[in-house]
Amino acid sequence: MVASRLPDAVQGPGPVDVVLNVNGATHVVRIEPRVSLLDCLRDHMNLTGAKKGCNQGACGACTVWVDKRRVVACLTLAIACEGRDITTIEGMAVDGSLHPMQKAFLSEDAFQCGYCTPGQIMSAVALLAEGHAGSDAEIGEWMSGNICRCAAYPNIRTAIRDVRDGVGGVRKDATR
Amino acid sequence: MRPVSYSRVSDVATAIATVAADPTSAYLAGGTTKIDMLRIYAEPSQRLVDINSLPIDHIEVQPDGAVRIGGLARMNDVALAPVVVDRFPVLSEALLLGASAQLRNMASMGGNMMQRVRCSYFRDAEARCNKREPGTGCGAIGGVNRGHAVLGTSPHCIATHPSDAAVALVALDAMIHVQNAAGHHAIAADDFFLLPGDTPEREHPLNHGDLITAIEVPPLAAARNSLYLKVRDRESYEFALASAACALTVEDGTVAEVRLALGGVATKPWRARAAEHLLRGAPATRETFARAAAAELAGAVPQPMNAFKVELAQRTIIRALETLTARGAVS
Ligand SMILES: Cc1cc2nc3c(=O)[nH]c(=O)nc-3n(C[C@H](O)[C@H](O)[C@H](O)COP(=O)(O)OP(=O)(O)OC[C@H]3O[C@@H](n4cnc5c(N)ncnc54)[C@H](O)[C@@H]3O)c2cc1C
Ligand code: SF4
Ligand code: FES
Ligand code: FES
Numbered sequence: 001m002v003a004s005r006l007p008d009a010v011q012g013p014g015p016v017d018v019v020l021n022v023n024g025a026t027h028v029v030r031i032e033p034r035v036s037l038l039d040c041l042r043d044h045m046n047l048t049g050a051k052k053g054c055n056q057g058a059c060g061a062c063t064v065w066v067d068k069r070r071v072v073a074c075l076t077l078a079i080a081c082e083g084r085d086i087t088t089i090e091g092m093a094v095d096g097s098l099h100p101m102q103k104a105f106l107s108e109d110a111f112q113c114g115y116c117t118p119g120q121i122m123s124a125v126a127l128l129a130e131g132h133a134g135s136d137a138e139i140g141e142w143m144s145g146n147i148c149r150c151a152a153y154p155n156i157r158t159a160i161r162d163v164r165d166g167v168g169g170v171r172k173d174a175t176r
Numbered sequence: 177m178r179p180v181s182y183s184r185v186s187d188v189a190t191a192i193a194t195v196a197a198d199p200t201s202a203y204l205a206g207g208t209t210k211i212d213m214l215r216i217y218a219e220p221s222q223r224l225v226d227i228n229s230l231p232i233d234h235i236e237v238q239p240d241g242a243v244r245i246g247g248l249a250r251m252n253d254v255a256l257a258p259v260v261v262d263r264f265p266v267l268s269e270a271l272l273l274g275a276s277a278q279l280r281n282m283a284s285m286g287g288n289m290m291q292r293v294r295c296s297y298f299r300d301a302e303a304r305c306n307k308r309e310p311g312t313g314c315g316a317i318g319g320v321n322r323g324h325a326v327l328g329t330s331p332h333c334i335a336t337h338p339s340d341a342a343v344a345l346v347a348l349d350a351m352i353h354v355q356n357a358a359g360h361h362a363i364a365a366d367d368f369f370l371l372p373g374d375t376p377e378r379e380h381p382l383n384h385g386d387l388i389t390a391i392e393v394p395p396l397a398a399a400r401n402s403l404y405l406k407v408r409d410r411e412s413y414e415f416a417l418a419s420a421a422c423a424l425t426v427e428d429g430t431v432a433e434v435r436l437a438l439g440g441v442a443t444k445p446w447r448a449r450a451a452e453h454l455l456r457g458a459p460a461t462r463e464t465f466a467r468a469a470a471a472e473l474a475g476a477v478p479q480p481m482n483a484f485k486v487e488l489a490q491r492t493i494i495r496a497l498e499t500l501t502a503r504g505a506v507s
Contacts, residue, residue, distance in 0.1 A: 008190065010223065013179035033182035033224070036211065056212050057279055069281045075211045076282070079182050080204070080226055123278065132277070144412035145276025 011079060018079050022047065023091030033079045038062045040078035041088060049089035049118040053147070060146035063119035064088045070126040072145075089118035092125070101125045104159035104167075112150035120146045124160050133164045178214045178221040186229045188355060188387065194225050196357055196385030203227050203387065205248060206282035208275070209291045217301035218292065218308055232389050233284075235259065241395030247286035247353075247388040251341065252277065254285060264393055266402035266421050270344035270439075273406045276413045286388035289342055289352060289368065290380070293335035294415055296320065306332045307376040314376075322481040323417070326489070327442035329477050333376030335443060337369060338415055342445040344404055345391060347421040347437035353390040354382065362392070369444035398425040398433040401504045405496045407440070407488060416440030418489045424500040426460040436496075438472070441489045448472045451493065460501045462494065469493040 012033035020027050022045065029044040038055075041047040041064070053061035055074045062073040065087040092099040101121050104110070111117040123146045127133050132142035139157050148156065161167070182204075185191040195201045201223040204210055213219040233248040235257045243263065245254055254260055255271035275283065297303040297315030304313040316324055316334055324334045342365065351362040363381060370379055382388075402423035408414040419439035425432040434455045436448040451468035458464045469490035476486045 008183055008185060008194070010181050010183045012181040013221070032179065034177045034180045034214070036177075055215065057208055057275075060276065060278060063278055070278050071282050072208075072278045075206075075208050075279075077180075077182065077204075077207060077211065077224075080184075080207070080228065127277070130277075141412055142277050145278045147413075 016079070019082055020045075020078065020086060021084070022086045023088060029078070031078060033077060035078050036074050037064065037066075037076040037078045037081055037086070038073035041073065041086075047088050047090050050122075051115055051118060053115070053119075058147075059116070059119075060123060061116050061119045063122040063146060065122060065126060068126075068129075070123050087122075089122055092121065099125065100163050101128075101159065104162040105156070108155050108159040108162060109152075110155040110159040111148075111152050116146060116148045116150075116152075120148065120156055124156070124163075127160065128164055133160055136161075177211075178217060178219070180214060180221060181223045182226065183223070184226045184229060188230055188232065188389065191225060191227050191230060192356055192385055192387050195387075198223055199384060201225055203286075205284040205287040206250070206279075208279050208283045209287060213292055216299055218299055227387075238392070243393045245285055245391045245393070247390055248284045251275070251280035251283045251285070251288060255280070262400075263395075264344070264348060264399050264402065266347065266399060266404050266423055267341065267344040267393065269404035270340040270406075270419075270421060273404060273412075274340040285341065285391055288339055289388060289391070291339055294338045295324065295335040298335060307335060307372070307379075310375070310377045317479070320481065321479040323415070324479055324482050325441060325443045326476040326478045326482060326485050327438070327446055327473070328371050328444055330372045330374070330376070330443075332374060333372035333443065334479065335372070335376070336415075336440060337442060337444045339445060340404065340406065340416065340419060340439055342369065343419060343437045343439035344421040345393070346445040346447050347402075347423065347435040348393050348396060348399060349435075350394070351392045352388060353392060354386045355389045356383065356386045360389070365391075365445070366447050372443050396423065396435070398423045398435065401425060401500055402435070403496060403500060405492055405499070407492050418485055418492045420489075420492045420496040422493075422496040422500055424460075424497060424504060426501055426504045429460055431455045431458055431460050431464070434497075436472075436493065438489060438493070441476075441485050448493070450474075455497075460497075462498060465494045465497040466490070468497075 051061035053059035057075045064073045204224040204226045232246040234246045251271045255268045261268045303315040325336045345365045350365040352368045406419040421437045423435040438446040451472040454468040
């Protein structure tokens, strides 16, 4: 939960202590309030899975979950996430075993350079939980916030269908 | 990114008092406009007051059948609310055809009404722009203006209003509910968005510290047969080149009720009153639709790069009306 700070206290513009819950672990970072969740993860927590493609909400490479909802971390302030649960690609594997969606991306070759992949996977798992993977058209529309410059789209859709349909016995439950 | 300071508030009165007391402060909702603006230096440093904990995110049906949408309700949640899908498909579609799934999870309805224009000169802190820096001129006039407006422009600004949801809300005669220290008032959606005129920096009739608490959509039977048609450079995750929010009732081959508003082509969400006037009581035929569309675009002032929008907007209107006529005939 949030540190013992008065809710209305003004923080910044200089560095302040921010307490964040990321993938179930508590981190304390000293950052300026202007620091985005993306920069905080990458530069202050060494969690470099989420990628910076555009830094203006236009590509989805930085997709993470805040309270289990997929968001773009580049337009989210880290300090605004105090008291919320953040999940990143680093939190998807359990006990060293990849999430079914990660496995499906590997087996279906759903990437080339891999830069968009962490964002694609965070979006794809949320997509199934939201129930927006009914058809290829629906998958396309609800995954449009994740751009892939390598255009691995057909394979990404196949990976999502695999997990949706339980191909290879993978679990369907999503955001666990 | 500009430096910012930050505080959280948990009740509406404190939020309003905090922002009203400090001219450098601003509300922070989803941040999908605000953080972008601060990062690209399009807005000055601010004290951000995080309103995400305020209890104004509900979607409620009123006794008279109106739907009241909290200012902090998120685009996706509003779009998927059964009452909105059922009674106001045009609003649900306008929301779902905007931005991306991630952005719609973050973005609030209040923030959507307050989003800034996508004009590339406005977004470039080095460029001339009357909206960002009044009196410096307009980089888009005589510049790259393919995405810009053809309706409601002035010699000072031709930026297109970017919101899709606002187009649907203007068509539906929605009311924007605003609270400040003095109390509460409501503004008709059509009056909430100002034409650029001589003051393109002034986009809304709000005073500093005014908080959008809710958006109320009045009941409208015709809205059950409604749609949002968005034409753009790519199929998804793109702003409109032209769009139409439309509701239609046809009785015995005649237009009984019609609502029409345009996006992507005007400096504000554009209620197509000239077209509506011609349509009401007229035969629901392609000829009528084409005449109404032409009348609405008669006053268009195109730029060298966006002249195609005059034709595109008319085709969009006609297609929306034809689609709804066919649908209405079936149901
Ligand atoms: C890549 C991208 C693509 C997009 N595509 C589309 C699109 O296709 N269609 C579309 O319609 N939109 C689109 N948007 C815009 C998006 O919908 C808006 O950024 C969003 O709705 C703003 O809401 P927010 O809650 O994030 O606002 P914030 O960024 O938090 O705030 C925006 C402004 O509103 C003020 N504000 C916020 N809440 C209130 C309130 N309750 N009362 C008074 N003032 C308030 C803030 O102070 C700020 O000035 C896109 C945005 C991005 C980044
Ligand atoms: S069109 Fe408006 S926003 Fe764009 S440069 Fe001109 S004045 Fe600025
Ligand atoms: S880096 Fe966040 S959307 Fe591109
Ligand atoms: S795999 Fe290269 S950008 Fe998607």
